[in-house]
Amino acid sequence: MKRLETRLDRLEEAASEYLMDFYEPGLFSFSISPGKANTISITSTCYAVRAILASDSSTVYKDIDLSKLLKELVNSAWGEYDLYQVSIILVVLLRVDNRNKLYESFDDSTFERISKLISLVLTARPKRRFNEQQVFSDYIIYLCTSAYTSLFDSIRYDPQGKLVIGDLPDAFTPEGSAAELSLAVMRAAEISFNELCRQLAYRTAGETTRFDPTRLAYSLLTYIRSTKSLEGTAGRETILGEGPDQMPLKMNRKIIKAALAAFIAEQKDDGLWDRGQPIYKKFRRQGRNIGNAYVFAVDTIGSLLEILPAEDFRPHLASLQKMLEWIESNQAVEVIPDYCDPESGQCFGKSLRGWVSPHLSPETGPQAWSTAQTATCIYRLKRVVQKLM
Numbered sequence: 001m002k003r004l005e006t007r008l009d010r011l012e013e014a015a016s017e018y019l020m021d022f023y024e025p026g027l028f029s030f031s032i033s034p035g036k037a038n039t040i041s042i043t044s045t046c047y048a049v050r051a052i053l054a055s056d057s058s059t060v061y062k063d064i065d066l067s068k069l070l071k072e073l074v075n076s077a078w079g080e081y082d083l084y085q086v087s088i089i090l091v092v093l094l095r096v097d098n099r100n101k102l103y104e105s106f107d108d109s110t111f112e113r114i115s116k117l118i119s120l121v122l123t124a125r126p127k128r129r130f131n132e133q134q135v136f137s138d139y140i141i142y143l144c145t146s147a148y149t150s151l152f153d154s155i156r157y158d159p160q161g162k163l164v165i166g167d168l169p170d171a172f173t174p175e176g177s178a179a180e181l182s183l184a185v186m187r188a189a190e191i192s193f194n195e196l197c198r199q200l201a202y203r204t205a206g207e208t209t210r211f212d213p214t215r216l217a218y219s220l221l222t223y224i225r226s227t228k229s230l231e232g233t234a235g236r237e238t239i240l241g242e243g244p245d246q247m248p249l250k251m252n253r254k255i256i257k258a259a260l261a262a263f264i265a266e267q268k269d270d271g272l273w274d275r276g277q278p279i280y281k282k283f284r285r286q287g288r289n290i291g292n293a294y295v296f297a298v299d300t301i302g303s304l305l306e307i308l309p310a311e312d313f314r315p316h317l318a319s320l321q322k323m324l325e326w327i328e329s330n331q332a333v334e335v336i337p338d339y340c341d342p343e344s345g346q347c348f349g350k351s352l353r354g355w356v357s358p359h360l361s362p363e364t365g366p367q368a369w370s371t372a373q374t375a376t377c378i379y380r381l382k383r384v385v386q387k388l389m
Helices: 002-020 042-054 066-074 083-095 099-103 108-123 138-152 177-205 213-230 253-265 297-307 310-329 368-388
Strands: 155-157 163-165 332-340 347-354
Touching (some): 002 042, 002 310, 002 347, 002 368, 042 083, 042 368, 066 083, 066 108, 083 108, 083 138, 108 138, 138 177, 177 213, 177 253, 253 310, 297 368, 310 368
Antiparallel strands (some): 155 163
């Protein structure tokens, strides 16, 4: 494990430097093509912020004004019907510690946008009537649940006895959102547990056409987040249609360990996993790179490393090392040309280094979002290894 930590040290230093290559101070954005973008890149910036928050490399990111960056992100041109963008913006915003200080630079229009984000995410909660055919993918449900639980855990009573959400100014708390959050977290716990058991059953039965490792992993993540948030909370319906039960919810650790082992067992020889369920259940080929529609397995492992106890990974260190070998051997470089010599064909310009999801075409250069996801995974894996030691 000490050797593993040394390898992660080298990767951590490289990943932090690589990610900064994508940063554009003038836009407060991590751009796919730095120097050529004229608007903020929402997805890349969100995952870069998540990496910064997961990192201990404060000196590398010291020049980034996180308050201004997040304000620009909240006020960017995100689509109201794109729950992927909506949920990931809210998730990274809610992960920042000491948000009261952060909010000092926000104006009323920014708070109105945050209120809108909360309202939109609440419309996407899982619903019983859709059973295993929910409107959104398990990945988006997990992002939404991450937002629900952060907000749910911050619900409090103000001096007038009104339910308010954490540090969001009262005037911008969506009407009735406190009660809706409770229901959203309960439904997320219920639906994710059902899907988790279903995926484990498919795998045990050898039903390979219906088993999906991506759905297994994200139903597991949603189940853990929502159940942990509800632990000790009375009033959850434990039997469908039987009314509220006053016993608090308790996490099923046996199923969690079984699900983690099942997901790890699906690892391929190259250290990654099959692509599984796409992020968008309905996907238009115009306007987006089709490879971006699938979850990057390194991102999945990064999320599992964050949410599960370090000890759960002790039996799976060989698998994590195999994934680490993929990270080490798949660093990509691309030159963003300022000038290309017509005779030699040699181009000169800024070099971008990082990682690219294997779901993209082979000639694709390093991407800001996949580099950020890889950096996040490296930071979290190093922390887990240190805890195990």
